[in-house]
Amino acid sequence: MQVDQLSAPLTKEQAYALVDAVMERDDLALTATAHENEDIEQWYFEASCESPANVESFSELARQTLGMDVEFTVSTLDPEVNWVAKSLEGLAPVVAGGFYVYGSHETGPIPHGVTAIRIDAAQAFGTGHHETTTGCLEAIDKLLKRKKPTRMIDVGTGTGLLAIALAKRTRTPVIASDIDPISVTTTIENAEFNGVGNQIIALEATGLTHPTIAQHAPYDLIVANILAGPLMALAPAVGKAAQKGATIILSGILEHQARGVINAYARQGMTLTQKLQRKDWTTLMLEMK
Known part of the structure; x- marks a missing residue:
């Protein structure tokens, strides 16, 4: 399967809001994430989807969700790489409410006294x-x-x-x-x-x-x-x-x-x-x- 990646620079709040909106749809993307390039202090929205990407639908959803036009960059990804998993690699563990949520890439010890939950990169929203x-x-x-x-x-x-x-x-x-x-x-x-x-x-x-x-x-x-x-x-x-x-x-x-x-x-x-x-x-x- 050939996979395209769409990306756009946004604020953190905009990027996460668009991720939520995309993952409410089952026809647009395999996965959607928000991440920060710390070197330039810029947040990005990224989505991977089967090629060819439906840029028009992404643009319309962005207008509905964010109330603004978003210009997406589209690139074709290496089909030999599992980009759904790769897009979520390296995320640090989350501690909230006494729960410790981590991925299989995490090699550190699980803290004492927490409820540990392993959630790996997958074609679904919620890490x-x-x-x-x-x-x-x-x-x-x-x-x-x-x-x-x-x-x-x-x-x-x-x-x-x-x-x-x-x-x-x-x-x-x-x-x-x-x-x-x-x-x-x-x-x-x-x-x-x-x-x-x-x-x-x-x-x-x-x-x-x-x-x-x-x-x-x-x-x-x-x-x-x-x-x-x-x-x-x-x-x-x-x-x-x-x-x-x-x-x-x-x-x-x-x-x-x-x-x-x-x-x-x-x-x-x-x-x-x-x-x-x-x-x-x-x-x-x-x-x-």
């Missing part, structure tokens, strides 16, 4: 480096210090990181759903490696529309790290799936979008209990009344 993911890990840690949920679902699971984090801490089954079949496969593989393969129920599903999801309802914990627009659209379904007293953890939300998401869930009977802000990104913790 723990984005502020939305660290926000969710911290929210999960805060929740589990107060109570132990028993019916849990991670919507838009990506690599399965958040579902695996929950399974490791609670030793209880967790549903992990995603619209992308590659994400479902990746989640299964990551769950097996992390020793929770028998606790993760990985499903290909849009939102909460799947018979297995309905069978396991109502939930006392619903986690969704996607984007503000899809989160607001998902609010009625979350309201129906959540039991009284359930905790809902939402992320993928820019700070200026938080009020709209909070209001959408308030209309379904959920109230804000805590808001975690990491730079321009917000993670919400709500409770079903």
Whole structure:
């Protein structure tokens, strides 16, 4: 398979926002990442996709997401190299909420007293480096210090990181759903490696529309790290799936979008209990009344 790489210089916030938007689509890219060239203090968005790259679609998505025109540079990559994995090599481990998220390239010792999760480079979004993911890990840690949920679902699971984090801490089954079949496969593989393969129920599903999801309802914990627009659209379904007293953890939300998401869930009977802000990104913790 011939692979093209698109890249564009952006701010860190713009690069991560565009990564999120691209990975919500299953027709644009094999992988998308944001990284900094520290020598010139410049952040870049990069995406790898089957050649020829659909530059027009990337440009339109950038206008919708960032409200501006973005000029992408396109280059053809060596087909003998696994660029999906290579694009994520060298990422430093992440520590958040007592979780330690690392890749197989990491050779250092695992710190004492953490919940270790290995998430390798793959064709799915979610290595723990984005502020939305660290926000969710911290929210999960805060929740589990107060109570132990028993019916849990991670919507838009990506690599399965958040579902695996929950399974490791609670030793209880967790549903992990995603619209992308590659994400479902990746989640299964990551769950097996992390020793929770028998606790993760990985499903290909849009939102909460799947018979297995309905069978396991109502939930006392619903986690969704996607984007503000899809989160607001998902609010009625979350309201129906959540039991009284359930905790809902939402992320993928820019700070200026938080009020709209909070209001959408308030209309379904959920109230804000805590808001975690990491730079321009917000993670919400709500409770079903």
